[in-house]
Amino acid sequence: MKPARAVMRWDLWLPGAGLLVAGMLVVLAVTTERAQRDRHAVALEGRLLRLAHRLEETLRDEGPEAAAAALAEELDANAALIEGLALLGPDDEVETEVGSPTAAQAIEVELFLGRGWRIRRGWQRGATPGRRGGQRALRLQPTAAARARPLSERLLLPVVVGAALILVALSVLGGVLLIRQQQEVERRAARQRLEGLARAGAGLAHQLRNPLATIKGSCQLLLESAPAGSVKRLEAVLA
Numbered sequence: 001m002k003p004a005r006a007v008m009r010w011d012l013w014l015p016g017a018g019l020l021v022a023g024m025l026v027v028l029a030v031t032t033e034r035a036q037r038d039r040h041a042v043a044l045e046g047r048l049l050r051l052a053h054r055l056e057e058t059l060r061d062e063g064p065e066a067a068a069a070a071l072a073e074e075l076d077a078n079a080a081l082i083e084g085l086a087l088l089g090p091d092d093e094v095e096t097e098v099g100s101p102t103a104a105q106a107i108e109v110e111l112f113l114g115r116g117w118r119i120r121r122g123w124q125r126g127a128t129p130g131r132r133g134g135q136r137a138l139r140l141q142p143t144a145a146a147r148a149r150p151l152s153e154r155l156l157l158p159v160v161v162g163a164a165l166i167l168v169a170l171s172v173l174g175g176v177l178l179i180r181q182q183q184e185v186e187r188r189a190a191r192q193r194l195e196g197l198a199r200a201g202a203g204l205a206h207q208l209r210n211p212l213a214t215i216k217g218s219c220q221l222l223l224e225s226a227p228a229g230s231v232k233r234l235e236a237v238l239a
Contacts (some may be wrong), residue, residue, distance in 0.1 A: 011175040018171025020165035029160035037151045044147065045107065048140045051078060052109040055085075057140060063116045068097040075099050084141035087111075094136070101141040111136045 003193035051074065058070045071085045075098050084099030135164070149153075 009179075010019050011017075011172075011179045014175035014178065015168065015172045022167045025160055025164050025167075029157050033153070033157045036156070037149065040149045040153070044142060047081060048107055048142060049109060051081070052111070052138050052140060054109045056113065059087075059111065059136075060134075061112045061117075066099065071096055071098045079143075081142060081146050083143045084139075084142055086139040086141075088137040088139060090135065095136070099141065101139045103149065106139045106141040108137045108139050111138050 044081050055070060057152055058074075060068060062070060067087055071087065075082060082099070084101030084106070085097070086101040086106075087095050087096040089095045105230055113134040115134060117136060
């Protein structure tokens, strides 16, 4: 007896494979999206640090009297990058401010401005400053446009998630269609087997009908001239 043929469950295997591939795509997209976000943040921080170091050189050369003008000039020259600058003193109080620097989205960079910045207005003897000498901090507030990532990067994850959902849906639909096709093939094969058996039965009946007709005809001929003792036997054959 032949062993039973294993049936491929396409309605299980194909959606499972689609789900696995979709999951891998989503994980890859999430990893890529995080890497792009980190790269954008590092690039933005690098631009702000370059601006801060350039401003540090300007403030060191020109002194405290030129602080407001220097900050305003940098703000005007980098309007697309920053929307506010603030120079923080030793106790983190704002000494000079231009634009709208808020601590929530801003970054702070330590500045070393030299001897000309050691004595500041309002400094009291005996205070315990957090920074000494010519140390200051520069608060830079990046613009919303500078913080925003490119549209192509922001759309990556939603597009991949949508494609993964479509892939899973197509794999489920494909599995259902393959199962239906497989069932249709099996029904067609069963119908062909039944038709073959019917044709074989009809041929066998035809093969049996001819000898039986010959036997019946012969019995009828014998019945006409048969002796009395053989009539009942012949009639039994004809019946």
